[in-house]
Amino acid sequence: MSNQEKMVLTGNQGIARGFYEAGGLLAASYPGSPTVEILDSIKEYEEVYSEFSTSEKVALEVAIGGSFAGVRSMASMKHVGVNIAADPLMTFTQTKTNGGFVLLSGDDPGMASSQNEQDNRIFGKFANMGILAPGDSQDAIDYTKAAFDISEKYHLPMMVNITSRVCHSRTPVVLGERKEVEPRVFEKDVQRYCMIPPHTNPLQHSMKDRIDKLKEFAYDSELNTLEEREGADTLVVTSALVYHNLKELELDVSIYKLGMIYPISPKKLQELSEKYQRIIVIEELMPMIETEIKMMGIECEGKKYFSFTGELHTEDIERGLKKAGVITDRNTTDAEPVESVKRTPLFCAGCPHRPIFDILKKIRKRVIGDIGCYSMAMFEPFQASDSIISMGATVGITKGMTKANALVGKSEPLVSVIGDGTMFHSGLPGFVNLLHQRNENDNMTFIILDNRTTAMTGGQATAASGNYTSADDMKVDIKTIIQAMGHENVQEVDQFDYEATKKVLTEETNKPGISFVIAKRPCALKFKIQENTFYVNPNVCIGCRNCIKTNCPPIRMKKYHNIDKLKSSIDPDMCAGCSVCAQVCPVDAIQPKGQHPDHSKKGSAKYKRQEYQKMNLNNDDKE
Amino acid sequence: METINIMLGGVGGQGLVLTTDVICKAALKAGYDVKSNDVIGLAQRGGMVWGSVRIGEKVHSPNIPVGKADIILGLEPLEAQRWEHLLNENSKIIANTKEIYPTQSLLEKQDYPSEEIAKFYERYDHYLSDFSADAKKLGNRKAANTVLLGVMAQFLPISTEIWKETLRENVPEKAIDVNMKAFDYGYESFKDKS
Numbered sequence: 001m002s003n004q005e006k007m008v009l010t011g012n013q014g015i016a017r018g019f020y021e022a023g024g025l026l027a028a029s030y031p032g033s034p035t036v037e038i039l040d041s042i043k044e045y046e047e048v049y050s051e052f053s054t055s056e057k058v059a060l061e062v063a064i065g066g067s068f069a070g071v072r073s074m075a076s077m078k079h080v081g082v083n084i085a086a087d088p089l090m091t092f093t094q095t096k097t098n099g100g101f102v103l104l105s106g107d108d109p110g111m112a113s114s115q116n117e118q119d120n121r122i123f124g125k126f127a128n129m130g131i132l133a134p135g136d137s138q139d140a141i142d143y144t145k146a147a148f149d150i151s152e153k154y155h156l157p158m159m160v161n162i163t164s165r166v167c168h169s170r171t172p173v174v175l176g177e178r179k180e181v182e183p184r185v186f187e188k189d190v191q192r193y194c195m196i197p198p199h200t201n202p203l204q205h206s207m208k209d210r211i212d213k214l215k216e217f218a219y220d221s222e223l224n225t226l227e228e229r230e231g232a233d234t235l236v237v238t239s240a241l242v243y244h245n246l247k248e249l250e251l252d253v254s255i256y257k258l259g260m261i262y263p264i265s266p267k268k269l270q271e272l273s274e275k276y277q278r279i280i281v282i283e284e285l286m287p288m289i290e291t292e293i294k295m296m297g298i299e300c301e302g303k304k305y306f307s308f309t310g311e312l313h314t315e316d317i318e319r320g321l322k323k324a325g326v327i328t329d330r331n332t333t334d335a336e337p338v339e340s341v342k343r344t345p346l347f348c349a350g351c352p353h354r355p356i357f358d359i360l361k362k363i364r365k366r367v368i369g370d371i372g373c374y375s376m377a378m379f380e381p382f383q384a385s386d387s388i389i390s391m392g393a394t395v396g397i398t399k400g401m402t403k404a405n406a407l408v409g410k411s412e413p414l415v416s417v418i419g420d421g422t423m424f425h426s427g428l429p430g431f432v433n434l435l436h437q438r439n440e441n442d443n444m445t446f447i448i449l450d451n452r453t454t455a456m457t458g459g460q461a462t463a464a465s466g467n468y469t470s471a472d473d474m475k476v477d478i479k480t481i482i483q484a485m486g487h488e489n490v491q492e493v494d495q496f497d498y499e500a501t502k503k504v505l506t507e508e509t510n511k512p513g514i515s516f517v518i519a520k521r522p523c524a525l526k527f528k529i530q531e532n533t534f535y536v537n538p539n540v541c542i543g544c545r546n547c548i549k550t551n552c553p554p555i556r557m558k559k560y561h562n563i564d565k566l567k568s569s570i571d572p573d574m575c576a577g578c579s580v581c582a583q584v585c586p587v588d589a590i591q592p593k594g595q596h597p598d599h600s601k602k603g604s605a606k607y608k609r610q611e612y613q614k615m616n617l618n619n620d621d622k623e
Numbered sequence: 624m625e626t627i628n629i630m631l632g633g634v635g636g637q638g639l640v641l642t643t644d645v646i647c648k649a650a651l652k653a654g655y656d657v658k659s660n661d662v663i664g665l666a667q668r669g670g671m672v673w674g675s676v677r678i679g680e681k682v683h684s685p686n687i688p689v690g691k692a693d694i695i696l697g698l699e700p701l702e703a704q705r706w707e708h709l710l711n712e713n714s715k716i717i718a719n720t721k722e723i724y725p726t727q728s729l730l731e732k733q734d735y736p737s738e739e740i741a742k743f744y745e746r747y748d749h750y751l752s753d754f755s756a757d758a759k760k761l762g763n764r765k766a767a768n769t770v771l772l773g774v775m776a777q778f779l780p781i782s783t784e785i786w787k788e789t790l791r792e793n794v795p796e797k798a799i800d801v802n803m804k805a806f807d808y809g810y811e812s813f814k815d816k817s
Binding site for chain 2: 548
């Protein structure tokens, strides 16, 4: 076969390419796995305005603005991002869409990187949107283009619903040309754009009419494909990656692959139901397609054979179809992974979160966590995160627990941790809310982990990143903003000064009132921090494992030649030189490479961090 | 041609995603259909990461069925062993023997399973080296995965010219030379054995 004009793209890159080829002009997003690479890729197109907004709600609103102004606009986000964006979404979708509008939702069956498994196809229907579901990177391109065309033709917003597996999977694609689309104009029309009653009353009907028209479109749309097997009495209705996993089995069944999974054409299903004895729906998560078909009064089966949670791999499909009696023998084996040592993620070498959580563990305070790399503090050895719910939730939860504790006569100091990105996303309203019914006996300490980036999703900018790098333009000063709210007790710390930080956190968590501590060290990964590495002198090391307990990737106990007991060691290839291990070592066995102090005299070997990489907190360490 | 299934296992930060990308692009250049999978997200911070690549005339699913992996490309020993259930008696192991301890082993709660891994290697046709050390000698420790690709190249129907062209197009400009050396080194390393 000829592949001259082909290339390999991920599903995420496919969505970006589809947006570009569709003549998309405005794209907004908030970074979140599995969809973060969509906007990263769109940024490469110069014709397009794109931004990572401060939250999914803002991103959606920016895209609504683009659509109002008449240009093709897209908001992309992970599934839970749609929850935050739901308020503008549910009302915007009532309007007669002007410039083509696409909401890209990245779902995560199996939760590879998410806090829940919600099925946003339900959300799409709830918001009266049409929904397309790509199964590979070519679909991602084609469906994104189709979504814009449908959106403009039928004046409705479209959802493209993609799963994490398709986002990251690479498949061959053929690229097309960009289509320049004539922008529409925004004309003042209060009935169309001002969503108050009575304007909204007729819109309930027009939303239904749009979906009814899409049902007619769905009847013979090329988005939906029928593969008929001669003599087959079973029809499988499926979509997206499940279709490809099913195809691996090469079964004697006909397949109706829905590219547009909502709405479905009742006329088409009626015809098919007359032709086939059985209709079996195979879909991940909720029985969305199955329910739609049943609501047409057509018999079908689905979730009684297939799991409602996790992904449906080829093996799962085969197992379900055997249960359904569609096949009698199985050709695949269910995976039973090798029992071995688990590998949980951990803070990188040089990560600025490490000393914070090492200290919080030592001072034994309850920690209400949040979403970001610091979520990993819940793992061993820190176990210093007692709850994780959603972006920014730590602030309200900390206040609620404190107030509830007071009601039942319990006084427990609480520590709340939140990253800079998460704080700008949805922590600030909670910070303002702390001022309401303040009680001087409440003891809450808010630690803002200002590592200057949204690290977990690959290092996108936050609203404060511009203070540190000329590549970013937002220079919000976190300390100023919190003080301007009316919070008096706000301190900044350099957490690589371990003792000073420990002192501040001990004092603040032991005294009543609301305290803010801003930890200023930047992300070691994003800013590629590499200082002089450290080594362990095994003749001085007493094997206390204080350094081991900081759980740094290069530090482990090792058998040295001619020494009986295990002593600590540092892999120089992995060490980033943060010095935290040297600072927790009680006997100064850990020293910077090249320094060989005399350990025979007490005190002379003391590692002084002041000699080393002191950080200026006045924001002048710009690139 | 029967579909060739390659399973990759590694640790977050080792460059598994780029390695998967290079294999896919080389396979497409050589005229094959290809699909890959890799899991990123929470796992990118020192956690387990894995990818699969399937190369053939027509590939439907990117997932490798149990017992159907032809090659396991281990960027780290434990992460190679983790996928043994995908292997069969004819499978090959190409693995970097440089151990990266997971948290449980760093904390001395579970031994790093070096002995089990050695037995695992013995059960299959294997091609092993501390490729990180090899790459370091060649000029950059980060080119370890390219040495692995060089070793694997002799088992795939993709020419060395295509591999090198793909590498040139996908690694940073200043790392091209070391990657070319790393590929050649890997390609020649086990010539006698195979």
